[in-house]
Amino acid sequence: MNIADVKNIAVVGAGNMGHQISLLCAIHGYKTTCTDINTEILKKAEAFADSYLPGRVEKGRLTEAQAKAARDNISFTSSLKEAVKDADYVIEAVLEVLDIKQKVFAALDKLAPPHAILATNSSAIVSSKIADATNRPDKVLNVHFFNPALVMKLVEVVQGPHVSDETRQISMELCNRLEKVPVHIKKEVEGFLLNRIFGAITREALWLLEMGVASIEDIDKAQVYGAGHPMGAFRLMDLTGIDLTYTMSMEKFKETGEPRHLPSPSVVEKYIKGEWGEKTGKGWYDYSDK
Ligand SMILES: NC(=O)c1ccc[n+]([C@@H]2O[C@H](COP(=O)([O-])OP(=O)(O)OC[C@H]3O[C@@H](n4cnc5c(N)ncnc54)[C@H](O)[C@@H]3O)[C@@H](O)[C@H]2O)c1
Incomplete structure (x- = not known):
């Protein structure tokens, strides 16, 4: 397989990251199917596409024809089977919980064509923990977009020991075609590059x-x-979600057993109160007027 064979992309999870990653792919000419188990989230993702594309036309960033082509390229479904049946490349962006991701990848392995590459957008869970849920570990890797995915240029492409050169090369080339700046991470180091620095x-x-x-x-x-x-x-x-700060810290703690990775008391407090940031209207700052 090479990059020219990638025509259909499926994005699993239409939350914070998935709704933007799917639109990004559609804008860059890929037939894209966005799926989520939560139909409300799917409706929000579709409404976002419907408001974002005309906004880009108004700003002169897309022509009417480009916006129409992007809208025609993207579809939304709550059926995972429907979403991935013709996919050449799948990008998973579901909750940052290992068990959920393993189940999703086991299902993807059954439902997506055998040639399809299965990428996870996980911020902290390395693909070697997920790849074994599939019969194609050489095609399972981390392709880590940043938030907001339509804007941020960096994408970390992580080549764990199980990942083939072909999978890594196609993934980096796909990022180039999405007008992103991919970096090749040669080892499955916890947090990859930028999140280590920001951590x-x-x-x-x-x-x-x-x-x-x-x-x-x-x-x-x-x-x-x-x-x-x-x-x-x-x-x-x-912006990224205090729930994510919390779950990432917990995952790190579970993995290493080191207490220094436990979420700090103020993060735990925010997490329990449900004050997770912009998406809940309150986090460290108040967004109730937005
Ligand atoms: N938020 C960020 O800033 C950010 C940045 C980079 C990477 N990530 C990573 O992206 C992934 C998604 O994060 P997010 O912030 O978009 O989360 P989110 O909570 O906003 O969205 C996750 C979505 O996954 C859906 N989902 C859960 N189980 C599913 C399943 N079995 N099938 C289909 N959909 C399912 C949920 O309904 C939800 O809409 C995580 O792995 C996270 O680490 C997040």
Whole structure:
């Protein structure tokens, strides 16, 4: 198989990441099917496509014809079977829970054509933990998009020991065709590249908050005005989801058994309260007026 054989893409999970990844693929000419077990989430993803594409036309970023082609390229279904039956490439973006991902990949292995590459967008779960649920481990890898996927250029393509060169090359070429900047990660290191760097920053920001050294706003300001980052650690957690900060920390703790990976007390508190960031209307900041 080579990149020219990739024509149909399926995206599994239409949440924060999946709805944008599927639209990205459709805009770049791929017949894309987006699927989710939650029909409300699917409806939201479809409504997003319906408002995003005209908005791009208004801004002069897409022509009417390009927007129409993208809309024609994307379809939505709650049937996994329907979504992946003709897929050459599958991108999984379901919840960050190992057990769920393993079940999804076992199902994908049965339902997707044998040649299809099965990528996971997981932020922390390496594909070697998922690949064994399939009979095609050489075609299972991490292809890690960043949030928001329509905007952020970086994609981390991780080549664990089970991943073939062909799978990695096709995945990197696909990213190029989606106008992203792929980086090749040669080992399955926990957190890949950027999240390791941001993990260190976030841990430090939380420690400063919990020690009463400075406010959320001032810690974020330091990062933005001192380091030139587009946003601070707290604003970023609100964007990506504090539930994700929590589950990623728990996964790391389960994997390593090291208490330093446990979510910090203030993250646990936010998680239990359901204050997960923008998507729930409140996180470290308040979004109730949005
Ligand atoms: N949020 C981020 O900033 C971010 C960035 C990069 C990568 N990721 C990764 O992307 C993945 C998805 O994260 P998210 O933030 O989009 O999560 P999310 O909670 O917004 O969306 C997950 C979706 O998966 C659906 N789902 C659950 N089980 C399913 C199944 N069996 N079949 C189909 N759909 C199912 C849920 O209904 C939900 O809509 C995770 O692995 C996460 O680590 C997230």
